[in-house]
Structure formats: structure tokens, C-alpha cells
Amino acid sequence: xxxxxxxxxxxxxxxxxxxxxxxxxxxxxxxxxxxxxxxxxxxxxxxxxxxxxxxxxxxxxxxxxxxxxxxxxxxxxxxxxxxxxxxxxxxxxxxxxxxxxxxxxxxxxxxxxxxxxxxxxxxxxxxxxxxxxxxxxxxxxxxxxxxxxxxxxxxxxxxxxxxxxxxxxxxxxxxxxxxxxxxxxxxxxxxxxxxxxxxxxxxxxxxxxxxxxxxxxxxxxxxxxxxxxxxxxxxxxxxxxxxxxxxxxxxxxxxxxxxxxxxxxxxxxxxxxxxxxxxxxxxxxxxxxxxxxxxxxxxxxxxxxxxxxxxxxxxxxxxxxxxxxxxxxxxxxxxxx
Amino acid sequence: xxxxxxxxxxxxxxxxxxxxxxxxxxxxxxxxxxxxxxxxxxxxxxxxxxxxxxxxxxxxxxxxxxxxxxxxxxxxxxxxxxxxxxxxxxxxxxxxxxxxxxxxxxxxxxxxxxxxxxxxxxxxxxxxxxxxxxxxxxxxxxxxxxxxxxxxxxxxxxxxxxxxxxxxxxxxxxxxxxxxxxxxxxxxxxxxxxxxxxxxxxxxxxxxxxxxxxxxxxxxxxxxxxxxxxxxxxxxxxxxxxxxxxxxxxxxxxxxxxxxxxxxxxxxxxxxxxxxxxxxxxxxxxxxxxxxxxxxxxxxxxxxxxxxxxxxxxxxxxxxxxxxxxxxxxxxxxxxxxxxxxxxxxxxxxxxxxxxxxxxxxxxxxxxxxxxxxxxxxxxxxxxxxxxxxxxxxxxxxxxxxxxxxxxxxxxxxxxxxxxxxxxxxxxxxxxxxxxxxxxxx
Numbered sequence: 001x002x003x004x005x006x007x008x009x010x011x012x013x014x015x016x017x018x019x020x021x022x023x024x025x026x027x028x029x030x031x032x033x034x035x036x037x038x039x040x041x042x043x044x045x046x047x048x049x050x051x052x053x054x055x056x057x058x059x060x061x062x063x064x065x066x067x068x069x070x071x072x073x074x075x076x077x078x079x080x081x082x083x084x085x086x087x088x089x090x091x092x093x094x095x096x097x098x099x100x101x102x103x104x105x106x107x108x109x110x111x112x113x114x115x116x117x118x119x120x121x122x123x124x125x126x127x128x129x130x131x132x133x134x135x136x137x138x139x140x141x142x143x144x145x146x147x148x149x150x151x152x153x154x155x156x157x158x159x160x161x162x163x164x165x166x167x168x169x170x171x172x173x174x175x176x177x178x179x180x181x182x183x184x185x186x187x188x189x190x191x192x193x194x195x196x197x198x199x200x201x202x203x204x205x206x207x208x209x210x211x212x213x214x215x216x217x218x219x220x221x222x223x224x225x226x227x228x229x230x231x232x233x234x235x236x237x238x239x240x241x242x243x244x245x246x247x248x249x250x251x252x253x254x255x256x257x258x259x260x261x262x263x264x265x266x267x268x269x270x271x272x273x274x275x276x277x278x279x280x281x282x283x284x285x286x287x288x289x290x291x292x293x294x295x296x297x298x299x300x301x302x303x304x305x306x307x308x309x310x311x312x313x314x315x316x317x318x319x320x321x322x323x324x325x326x327x328x329x330x331x332x333x334x335x336x337x
Numbered sequence: 338x339x340x341x342x343x344x345x346x347x348x349x350x351x352x353x354x355x356x357x358x359x360x361x362x363x364x365x366x367x368x369x370x371x372x373x374x375x376x377x378x379x380x381x382x383x384x385x386x387x388x389x390x391x392x393x394x395x396x397x398x399x400x401x402x403x404x405x406x407x408x409x410x411x412x413x414x415x416x417x418x419x420x421x422x423x424x425x426x427x428x429x430x431x432x433x434x435x436x437x438x439x440x441x442x443x444x445x446x447x448x449x450x451x452x453x454x455x456x457x458x459x460x461x462x463x464x465x466x467x468x469x470x471x472x473x474x475x476x477x478x479x480x481x482x483x484x485x486x487x488x489x490x491x492x493x494x495x496x497x498x499x500x501x502x503x504x505x506x507x508x509x510x511x512x513x514x515x516x517x518x519x520x521x522x523x524x525x526x527x528x529x530x531x532x533x534x535x536x537x538x539x540x541x542x543x544x545x546x547x548x549x550x551x552x553x554x555x556x557x558x559x560x561x562x563x564x565x566x567x568x569x570x571x572x573x574x575x576x577x578x579x580x581x582x583x584x585x586x587x588x589x590x591x592x593x594x595x596x597x598x599x600x601x602x603x604x605x606x607x608x609x610x611x612x613x614x615x616x617x618x619x620x621x622x623x624x625x626x627x628x629x630x631x632x633x634x635x636x637x638x639x640x641x642x643x644x645x646x647x648x649x650x651x652x653x654x655x656x657x658x659x660x661x662x663x664x665x666x667x668x669x670x671x672x673x674x675x676x677x678x679x680x681x682x683x684x685x686x687x688x689x690x691x692x693x694x695x696x697x698x699x700x701x702x703x704x705x706x707x708x709x710x711x712x713x714x715x716x717x718x719x720x721x722x723x724x725x726x727x728x729x730x731x732x733x734x735x736x737x738x739x740x741x742x743x744x745x746x747x748x749x750x751x752x753x754x755x756x757x758x759x760x761x762x763x764x765x766x767x768x769x770x771x772x773x774x775x776x777x778x779x
Contacts, residue, residue, distance in 0.1 A: 020578065023578055024575055024578065027572065027578075078762065078763060079762070079763030140423065144384060144385070145384040145385045145424025145425065146384075146385045146625060147597070147600065147625075149628060149629075149631060149762070149763070152632075156607070253571075257571060257572070257604075258603065258631060259571075259600060259603065259629070259631075267568050267569045268571070271569065298572075298575075299572075299575040300575075301575075302563075302575035303575040303576070303578055303579050304579070307564060307566075308536070308563065308564040308566075310565075310566065310570070311566060311569055
């Protein structure tokens with residue numbers, strides 16, 4: 001019911017000022033795509049070992065932090081602008097960051113979670129929070145408390161321009177004919193890279209042998225082990241992939257906003273975790289959907305209501321969803337016990 | 338006996354050496370021999386906040402060296418404390434620092450704090466101890482004035498029956514906001530504006546004051562207000578689009594750079610509104626802000642509560658003397674001369690107390706004597722103007738300065754008296770330059 005009202009409201013807004021609504025949706029979708037990349041890591045780890053990996057948000061930030069000096073090795077500094085020669089370098093740095101991030105996360109799992117795999121569930125949760133603070137502290141010590149300026153390596157080219165006509169119902173008579181938003185190649189690149197990564201991940205989990213092993217481990221760890229699945233290797237692979245996606249997310253985030261700070265991951269992680277729960281934790285498509293929804297809701301709220309309420313609205317929706325649909329929008333995929 | 342004397346002499350000599358090493362001492366080797374009196378300092382001095390605190394601390398050090406390092410035979414020292422945690426001012430750390438200063442039996446008065454939120458937490462601790470505080474930069478009016486917009490009240494911060502121990506040498510935010518509102522409306526010709534705050538005591542206070550005056554100037558419905566949570570916000574584009582369809586042609590931000598107040602600016606170019614004036618208070622007149630605004634730094638303007646020493650002809654000689662002693666590129670800042678005046682007022686009050694025969698060893702009596710002398714400050718000729726404190730602790734000099742980011746020549750950048758983007762960075766030649774000043778005291 002409330003969902004229906006919300007949709008009607010959005011349709012009304014669209015009739016009132018189509019360009020304004022499109023602008024808002026574009027912003028929401030790009031932000032949401034980035035939340036989704038982070039949410040995937042939460043959902044994968046939870047799906048397989050039922051651990052909320054609180055350090056994941058900081059692993060995401062680490063992606064951007066590793067990317068900056070690696071780009072520096074190729075002479076790219078914070079003032080560098082987009083040029084085609086940088087594209088192969090960027091791709092190479094992306095791969096490198098994803099790999100490094102994966103290794104960091106495997107190490108975290110090996111040191112802080114694996115020894116506690118059979119301990120009460122609260123124990124690894126606490127070590128996860130600990131790892132989060134350690135990573136954040138390390139990044140703070142490394143680059144200090146300031147926002148780091150990231151090079152603008154994505155093209156500023158405009159793909160499509162939307163201008164705002166005068167309001168149909170006289171409600172936004174103040175609007176001018178100036179463009180409300182330019183959908184840039186930047187926005188398209190962010191969304192496409194997220195979609196590609198989500199599809200690849202989904203195919204990987206559903207079609208490959210290692211993916212099958214992951215699903216089996218998630219369903220029943222002991223039985224999987226009896227069937228000859230190396231569960232340590234499978235869990236390590238899960239952490240590696242989650243962190244690689246987060247690393248890509250961190251790079252995309254930093255390239256998109258041209259700014260990154262050591263504490264970015266704490267709240268971004270919280271929002272992404274919320275997205276994972278909203279979509280149904282343990283569910284890959286659910287995490288992506290949850291991320292997109294949160295991005296869009298946030299943007300709509302900030303554009304048409306008030307940014308003062310952003311977190312209230314998002315977490316209010318989360319509570320509603322969990323009360324009426326505890327498994328999230330697309331349903332949980334966790335082992336039955 | 339003899340060895341003890343030698344020890345004392347050594348200590349004095351060591352101080353003199355330190356003072357000379359710092360390039361100091363117009364008064365020369367006048368080091369005291371009756372003991373040490375210290376001026377406490379509490380400022381945010383590390384991380385991102387270092388650019389606020391350290392140049393301000395230099396103002397205190399310079400005042401002491403200008404006094405010859407001593408007063409009436411007593412050696413003057415600085416007891417310096419840093420209230421930044423993780424690069425941002427921290428009220429709890431401030432309380433810890435002033436408690437420490439109160440327990441230090443050489444400290445007779447203090448300069449600080451830098452941030453109003455820290456002042457709010459510290460006054461209840463220093464007030465019962467009669468420890469004089471002169472802030473070089475606290476601009477929240479509620480620390481001294483009980484305005485309707487205040488979320489706390491000055492009398493609640495002070496113990497009943499204890500005289501006021503808190504003073505400031507700068508004008509207050511309730512004037513900073515109106516000054517910028519008048520500047521936006523009269524000078525820039527802005528008719529509609531978006532007002533943004535970052536949900537802090539400082540940010541909301543200054544944005545409210547701006548908004549009230551702008552509404553007076555431009556009429557009802559001339560602004561749209563919004564707030565963001567600096568912890569969870571990284572994308573301001575929807576808020577900015579909201580302002581745009583409201584019909585705004587400029588933005589006023591109530592906030593500080595460490596609460597991301599300048600990051601929305603960087604996102605304005607992509608929305609085609611990078612040419613809008615982006616206005617704010619002293620919290621954005623920082624080099625971090627110039628960097629955070631990235632490609633859109635031009636067009637950012639900020640007010641400072643207080644006069645720009647560089648625009649006061651009579652201050653020129655003091656500033657150039659200061660720069661001979663403090664030669665680093667970032668040694669001089671917007672509040673260096675405020676801190677210099679604050680410390681000078683305290684030194685004068687200490688001298689008056691000593692000359693009246695007060696004994697610094699009787700710590701409580703002496704602190705009260707200094708406090709009473711500071712409170713009675715009348716027509717003190719400082720670098721920034723003439724200071725008379727009213728009963729609430731506010732100064733009679735109510736000057737607000739407006740600064741705008743401009744592209745500067747290399748020679749002006751390297752002179753070090755402007756607030757520019759970080760050296761070596763892409764915005765290194767973009768600096769806040771003085772534009773205009775408003776005097777509300779006249």
C-alpha cells in the first residue's frame with residue numbers, strides 16, 4: 001500500500017518536472033550501483049558463513065586508498081584529467097587493486113575469522129568490528145584525516161542532456177531552462193561496470209565448479225566437507241571475490257566523486273549492509289536491488305523532501321520491510337538449520 | 338645554596354637560548370627570576386585541524402616574546418594543549434585539557450579554545466576555577482548572549498555567583514551570517530539562495546543567522562533550507578538540484594571544512610552551477626576547503642568574525658615583525674593576530690595584578706585578580722583595534738571581513754599571508770583574498 005503511494009508520488013513528480021525526476025533517478029541509480037557493489041560482499045560472506053563482515057566497508061575504502069598510489073606510479077596525480085592513454089593504465093590498476101584487496105581480505109579471514117569458525121557467533125562479529133577499526137586506523141595513519149583528491153580519469157563527456165521546462169502545475173515556477181543534469185559517460189560507465197560485475201558474479205556462482213562449492217558450503221558446511229569440498233579454500237575464495245568487488249567499488253567511487261577519506265567505509269558499509277538486508281541477505285540479486293533502491297530513495301528524498309531526514313527515511317523503510325517481510329525483498333538464502 | 342642558584346641561572350639561560358633560537362625577544366634577555374607564570378593554550382593543533390590551531394598558537398608565542406619573555410620579573414611560558422582527536426576538534430579532549438591546565442599551578446590564564454563547541458564544554462570547568470579564557474575565534478553567540486535561537490544558555494554554562502571568566506576578541510556568528518547576507522543581496526545581487534548546514538551547533542547557528550537577515554533583505558520565500566549529515570553524505574547533487582529548481586542562484590553553507598562543507602561545491606560544476614557564488618562562514622576559509630572544492634574553488638567566499646590584520650594599516654609593522662620571527666609558509670593564519678591580542682590583554686592583566694602586589698603562588702587569588710583585570714579591560718589598543726569587554730565578555734570591536742577565492746600570483750602565494758590550496762596541489766594558486774569588511778560596532 002505504502003509502496004503504491006510512493007510510486008504514485010513519483011509518477012506525479014515525473015509529470016510535474018520530467019527532467020528533474022530523471023536527474024534525481026540518475027543520481028540515485030549511480031549512487032545505488034556503488035552501494036550495490038559493496039552490498040555484494042556483505043551478502044556473499046553472510047551467505048556462506050553467516051558472519052556480518054563489518055570490516056567489509058573499510059576494505060571498500062582500501063580499494064581507493066590502494067588505487068591512488070598505484071596510479072601515481074604511472075605519473076597520474078590528483079590534477080590529472082581524462083585522456084585515452086590512461087584507459088589501459090586504469091584497467092590495469094583496477095585489476096591490481098582488486099587482487100590486492102582480495103589478498104588483504106583473505107588475510108583478515110585467516111587471522112581473525114577462521115580460528116573462530118566454531119566459536120559462538122558473537123566472537124567473530126566482535127573481531128570483525130575490531131578489524132574494521134584496525135583498517136580504518138591504518139588508513140588514517142597512512143594518509144591522515146583529510147579528504148584525498150582523486151584524479152578525474154573518467155571522461156566528463158555528456159551522453160544526454162536534460163533541461164527543465166516550466167512546471168506544469170506552477171509548483172516549480174522557479175526552474176529555468178538550464179540543464180538540470182547531464183547524464184555523463186561517467187554515470188553510464190559506473191552503472192555498466194556494476195551490472196557487468198553483478199552478472200559475472202551471478203554466472204560464476206551458478207555455473208562454475210567453485211561457485212557450486214560455495215553454494216554447497218553455504219547450505220551445509222559439514223556435508224560439503226564430507227563430499228570432498230575444501231571448505232577453507234571455498235571460504236577464502238568467497239572473501240577474495242567479495243573484497244575484489246569492494247576494491248572495484250572503492251576505485252569507482254573515488255573516480256566518480258574524485259574524493260576519498262579514511263572513514264568513508266564506515267557509513268557506506270552500514271548503508272550497503274542495509275541494502276543487503278533490504279534485498280534479502282545472502283541473495284546476490286537482492287543485494288544489487290537493495291543497493292539501487294536505497295540510492296534512489298535517498299536521491300528522491302534529498303531532492304523533493306529534505307536531506308535532514310535521509311537516514312531516518314532509509315532506516316524507517318528498512319524497519320518496515322523487516323517487520324512485514326523479515327527475509328527481505330527477494331528472500332534470504334541462508335542454510336536451513 | 339650555590340648549586341641551587343646555578344640551577345636557576347641555568348634554567349633562565351636555557352629559556353633565553355630557546356627564545357633566541359625561536360628568533361625571539363625584542364625585549365632581549367629580560368628573563369624573569371621570580372619564577373614562571375604560564376599562559377595556557379587550548380587549540381586544535383593536529384591533523385586537518387592543524388591549519389587552524391598552529392598559526393593561532395604562534396600568535397600567543399609572539400605576544401610572549403614581544404613582552405620580552407617575562408613580566409615584572411616573572412618568566413612567561415606557554416602551557417600548550419591540543420584538543421584535536423583524529424584531525425577534528427574534540428570537546429571531551431578540550432575538557433581534559435582545561436582540567437589539566439587548572440591543575441597546573443603555573444597557569445594563571447588561558448587563550449582558547451578555537452571552536453565554539455569546545456568552549457561550550459570548557460566554560461563549566463574553568464568558570465568555578467576563575468581561570469580566564471580569551472578565545473581568539475569562538476564565534477557562537479550563545480557562549481555569551483542568550484538569543485532566542487540558542488540551544489543552550491550562557492548562564493547555564495557558568496556557576497551561579499561566580500563572575501564571568503570567558504571573553505573573546507572576535508565578533509559573533511549572529512553578525513557573520515548577516516554580514517554575508519548583506520553581501521550576497523547588496524553586492525552580489527542574489528535574490529534567491531539555497532541554505533545548507535551540516536547539523537552541528539556551529540553550522541546551524543550561522544546558517545540560521547544568515548537566513549534571518551537574507552529574508553529581511555530579499556523578502557519571504559527567498560531561501561530554501563536543507564541539512565546533511567556529514568557522516569553519511571558523500572553525494573549532494575540531489576540537494577543541489579533541489580536548490581536549482583527552487584530558483585536559487587547561490588548557496589550559503591553553514592559549516593566547517595572537516596564536516597565536508599566544501600565538498601558539495603566540487604559537485605556543482607557537473608550540474609552546470611559551478612559559477613554560482615558559494616558562501617559560508619569562517620569554517621570554510623581554509624586551505625582544505627580550497628582543495629575540497631576542487632575545480633570549482635573560484636567563487637567560494639567566506640566571512641571571518643574579526644578584522645583582517647592585513648587590511649589594517651597600523652597592524653602592518655606587527656605582522657612584518659611576526660613574519661621575521663615565524664618564517665614558515667603556514668605560520669601565519671586568520672586568527673594569529675586575534676590570539677596575539679588575546680595573549681597581550683592577558684599579559685597586561687597579569688602585569689597589573691603583579692604590580693598590585695598579588696602573589697602568583699597564591700594561585701586562586703592570583704587567577705581571580707587576572708580575571709578581574711581582564712574583565713575591566715577598557716580601550717586596550719591591540720593590533721586589530723581597540724578592545725573593551727562588556728559584562729558578557731564580548732568585545733566592542735565588531736568587525737566582520739569577507740574573503741573570496743581568487744587566482745593569485747606566485748609571489749602572493751609564497752608570501753604566506755593568504756589561505757591557499759595546499760602547496761604543490763592543483764589548487765595551490767587559488768587563495769582567499771580580502772574583499773570587504775562590515776563594522777557592526779560603529
